[in-house]
Amino acid sequence: MKHNTTPTSFRRNRNPLTWLARHVQNALASLGRLARQPLPTLMTTAVIGIAIALPSGLYLLVDDVRELTGNWDGGSSISLFLTDGIDDRKAAVVRDTLARRSDVGDTRLITRAQALEEFRQRSDFGEALDLLDRNPLPAVILIRPAPFASSAADTERLAKELEQYREIALVRVDLQWIRRLEAITHTLERSILVLAGLLSTAVLLIIGNTVRLEIQNRHHEIEVIRLVGGTDAFIRRPFLYEGLWYGLLGALIALLLVTLGLGLMQGPVQHLAGLYASEFRLKLITPGTLLSILLGGPLLGLAGAWLAVGRHLARIQPE
Amino acid sequence: MIRFDNVAKRYPAGREGLARVSLQVKPGELVFVTGHSGAGKSTLLKLIGLLERTTRGQVWVNKRNLNRLKARDVPYHRREVGMIFQDHRLLADRTVFDNVALPLVVAGMGYQEIQRRVHAALDKVGLLDKERSQPVTLSGGEQQRVGIARTLVSKPPVLLADEPTGNLDPKLSREIMELFLQFNQVGVTMLIATHDIDLIQGFGKRIVQLHKGRILYDSGAVT
Ligand SMILES: Nc1ncnc2c1ncn2[C@@H]1O[C@H](COP(=O)(O)OP(=O)(O)O)[C@@H](O)[C@H]1O
Ligand SMILES: [Mg+2]
Numbered sequence: 001m002k003h004n005t006t007p008t009s010f011r012r013n014r015n016p017l018t019w020l021a022r023h024v025q026n027a028l029a030s031l032g033r034l035a036r037q038p039l040p041t042l043m044t045t046a047v048i049g050i051a052i053a054l055p056s057g058l059y060l061l062v063d064d065v066r067e068l069t070g071n072w073d074g075g076s077s078i079s080l081f082l083t084d085g086i087d088d089r090k091a092a093v094v095r096d097t098l099a100r101r102s103d104v105g106d107t108r109l110i111t112r113a114q115a116l117e118e119f120r121q122r123s124d125f126g127e128a129l130d131l132l133d134r135n136p137l138p139a140v141i142l143i144r145p146a147p148f149a150s151s152a153a154d155t156e157r158l159a160k161e162l163e164q165y166r167e168i169a170l171v172r173v174d175l176q177w178i179r180r181l182e183a184i185t186h187t188l189e190r191s192i193l194v195l196a197g198l199l200s201t202a203v204l205l206i207i208g209n210t211v212r213l214e215i216q217n218r219h220h221e222i223e224v225i226r227l228v229g230g231t232d233a234f235i236r237r238p239f240l241y242e243g244l245w246y247g248l249l250g251a252l253i254a255l256l257l258v259t260l261g262l263g264l265m266q267g268p269v270q271h272l273a274g275l276y277a278s279e280f281r282l283k284l285i286t287p288g289t290l291l292s293i294l295l296g297g298p299l300l301g302l303a304g305a306w307l308a309v310g311r312h313l314a315r316i317q318p319e
Numbered sequence: 320m321i322r323f324d325n326v327a328k329r330y331p332a333g334r335e336g337l338a339r340v341s342l343q344v345k346p347g348e349l350v351f352v353t354g355h356s357g358a359g360k361s362t363l364l365k366l367i368g369l370l371e372r373t374t375r376g377q378v379w380v381n382k383r384n385l386n387r388l389k390a391r392d393v394p395y396h397r398r399e400v401g402m403i404f405q406d407h408r409l410l411a412d413r414t415v416f417d418n419v420a421l422p423l424v425v426a427g428m429g430y431q432e433i434q435r436r437v438h439a440a441l442d443k444v445g446l447l448d449k450e451r452s453q454p455v456t457l458s459g460g461e462q463q464r465v466g467i468a469r470t471l472v473s474k475p476p477v478l479l480a481d482e483p484t485g486n487l488d489p490k491l492s493r494e495i496m497e498l499f500l501q502f503n504q505v506g507v508t509m510l511i512a513t514h515d516i517d518l519i520q521g522f523g524k525r526i527v528q529l530h531k532g533r534i535l536y537d538s539g540a541v542t
Contacts, residue, residue, distance in 0.1 A: 018427045224408050227368075228469065229398035229421040232391070318370055318408075 023237070034249075039155035044210055045246060048297070049253025051203050055196035056293055059256045062188045064282050076155045076178040080141040080162060081170040088112070091139040094167045098141065103149040103158055110140040138169065152179050200300055207246050207304030211239050215312045223318040235313060240305045247301020251293050258293075259284050320345040320477065321367060326376035328532075330535045336362035338532040339376070344510065346476075349503040350539070351519045352512040354529035355537050360512035363529065364479045367510065368402050369393050381476060398426060401470030401478045405485035409454040415441070415465050418452040422473040426494045440472040444498065460491040467498065478502070480511045484518065492518055500524075 061175050077293045080098075082091055088111045095109045110118070115137040120129065129136075152175050159173040215222070225235055262284050273280035321344040328336035337359045344350055352360045365371040366378050369385060378385045381399060388396055401422075409418050419440055423433045441447045444464040454462055463483060470478055480499065484492035496511075496518060502510055513519060519526065525539035 015427070018429065022427060221410055224410055225421065225425060226394070227397065227402060227408065228425055228473075229394045229396075230425040231394045234394075234425055319365075 026237045027241045027244075030238050031245050034236075034242065036243055041246075041249070044206065045249040047206055047255055048246060048250025048301075049257055050136040051190055051199040051206075052250055052254035052293060052297055053257035053261070055192050055199055056254060056289055057261050058188075058192045060196070060258065060262060060283070060285065060289060061227050062185055062192060063286070064300050065188075066185050076150060076152070076173070076175060077078025077142050078155065078159055078162065079172045080143065080165075080168050081172070082139045082141065083169045084138060086139055086167055088139065090167070091141070092236045094165070095141050098143060100161075103146050103154070105144040105146040105150075107144075108142045110142065112137055112139050115140060148230060150178075152182055168268045177276050195292075200296075202251065203247075203297075204304040204307065207243050207301050208308040210246065211243055211305045212309035212312055214242060215239060215308060215316070219264075221314055222313070222316045226316075232313065239309050239313075240302060243301040243303075243305020244298050245301070247304075250301070254293055254297065255285070255290070258289075320344055320348070320381060321510070322377075323363075323366075324377045324379075326366065326378055327374050328359075328366060328371060329374045331381070335532045336371070337366070340529075340532070340534055341376075342527065342534065342537070344508060346508055347503070347506045348539075349500070349509040349524045350394040351522075351524055351526045352510055353514060353516050353519070353526060354535070356514060357531075358529040359532040360514075360529055361481050362532070364402070364481050364510060364512055367477070368400050368479055369396055370402075375504065392396070394425075398473060399475050399477060400424065401473065401475040403463075403466050403470055403478070403480040403483050405482040407454070407466040409462060409465055409469075411453070411455055413453075414450065415446065415452050415454060415457070418454060418465055419450075419468045419472050422469060426461060426473065436472050437468075440468040442469060443502075444468045459486050460495070463487065463495060467495070471502065476508060478507050478509045480509070482513055483511065485512060489518070496522065 041198050080092065086094070091109055091111065095107050099107045112135050116129065116135050119137060120126075144150075145158055149155075149158065155173060155175060155178065159171050162168055163171050222235055262282050266282050266284075269280070269282050322539070323340050324341040326340045327338050330336055330532060340359075340363065352363060352465070354360055362371065366373055366385070367380055369388065373386060374480065380396070383396070385396070410421070413421075416437055419437045420433050423436060428436075437450070438447065440449055444467055446464055446468065449465075450458060454465060457465065463486075478499075483499075484495050487495065492515065499509060499511060500522060511519075525536075526536070527534060528536040
């Protein structure tokens with residue numbers, strides 16, 4: 001009997017239609033297996049859902065807070081003290097010029113007389129002022145940056161520009177609080193990122209472990225499939241789909257939880273906003289968040305399953 | 320079809336499975352492998368089905384050197400080598416039909432063709448009426464025939480059976496053996512391991528007797 005030294009290659013099935021049909025079949029079969037154990041499936045997906053919902057919900061909240069800092073009442077206002085010789089009429093003209101700028105929001109003019117009146121009411125030196133023969137206070141224009149240009153950096157730049165005006169003697173801007181607020185949101189965002197990283201890892205491990213248990217349960221089946229010539233890809237596929245489904249179902253639960261949770265906060269938040277005379281509402285979900293949950297969940301599931309499959313399938317061989 | 324060149328197999332524990340075995344099996348030949356328990360019969364078959372790899376020497380199946388076969392080609396090799404075991408190795412949670420269909424599903428065959436082939440295979444082993452049954456509801460002999468149908472369904476050129484009658488009474492054992500002889504008529508190359516010498520002596524087929532991992536006797540040795 002003559003033997004070839006170079007083995008003839010094996011016939012492989014590369015028909016795309018059979019390939020597609022097999023994937024659809026596998027996906028449905030994996031879903032069916034999850035559906036046949038509703039309680040364990042629900043518990044696993046609920047844990048995954050919570051793990052995804054937590055950072056997503058917090059992210060949306062912080063996003064809202066950041067937006068809020070833009071139109072916070074009493075926000076970063078800039079006080080412009082006008083030059084001495086500017087009378088009320090000229091001051092009004094300056095105010096109107098400033099109001100036309102796109103990066104300027106609300107403006108308010110405090111005339112010299114108003115300034116004096118305010119000073120009289122607020123301070124103990126009111127009587128001392130009467131001794132002076134003329135009003136020593138300048139007219140003041142209070143402006144607030146437009147909402148889109150209200151960050152600390154933007155406000156600072158605006159203040160610099162206003163200093164160039166001839167009619168303006170002094171620009172005073174209090175950036176302290178907005179810098180603090182920015183630092184707080186930044187810190188929150190970073191914490192959420194860390195939290196999201198930790199919880200993603202948790203999801204990865206949960207799904208990996210669930211798939212590992214499933215692999216162990218179907219130990220015998222895997223051996224038999226290997227025996228009759230099942231490839232690694234064939235054996236791997238149902239487990240990868242299982243991970244994918246866990247991730248997707250978890251993502252859907254997360255969406256539900258986020259919407260529900262923020263919905264529950266809507267009432268109190270609106271009440272709180274109302275006390276500040278604000279129309280502010282929480283936005284329940286953004287398209288970007290929706291997309292990242294719906295893509296991230298299944299992707300995490302797939303990755304978790306892949307980890308389990310990579311570690312455990314090769315060890316199961318028929319004997 | 321199958322060739323062993325000075326094959327030795329030593330298991331991790333240091334136990335010797337086979338020691339210097341050389342053997343040739345022609346296409347379409349049926350060979351009974353006998354010997355006491357521990358003689359190396361299972362080891363011989365496992366090396367052909369690549370359930371184990373040789374420690375020394377070379378095994379050729381269907382003109383391929385198994386030593387050089389890459390891991391990713393092993394499944395395709397197994398599709399050409401049907402294996403039957405004493406314990407059937409059926410899937411308890413699937414019907415007889417699904418069990419028999421498994422090798423075809425794994426190979427990516429279309430459903431119509433699978434159905435046709437599974438029915439033909441079940442017909443050959445006389446279990447056509449049991450296709451919807453669960454394996455546990457069948458007798459030992461019937462389960463073994465399901466296992467046989469599962470290997471026949473993909474029409475592999477090589478068929479290995481390790482103690483296929485180990486759990487069966489003499490009458491059923493004979494029936495199973497006669498089934499194998501029938502399939503051998505259509506040209507399948509077969510190796511059947513059994514310690515039951517009385518059962519196989521009357522068939523007039525080649526007998527290879529193993530003892531402590533060596534060939535003690537070969538009724539059809541080429542040289
Ligand atoms: N997986 C294994 N690990 C260690 N030793 C083994 C293993 N399989 C078989 N052996 C040893 O190899 C020898 C041959 O075993 P085997 O091929 O199963 O013989 P038979 O099938 O003829 O009873 C025996 O000594 C057995 O103990
Ligand atoms: Mg044995």
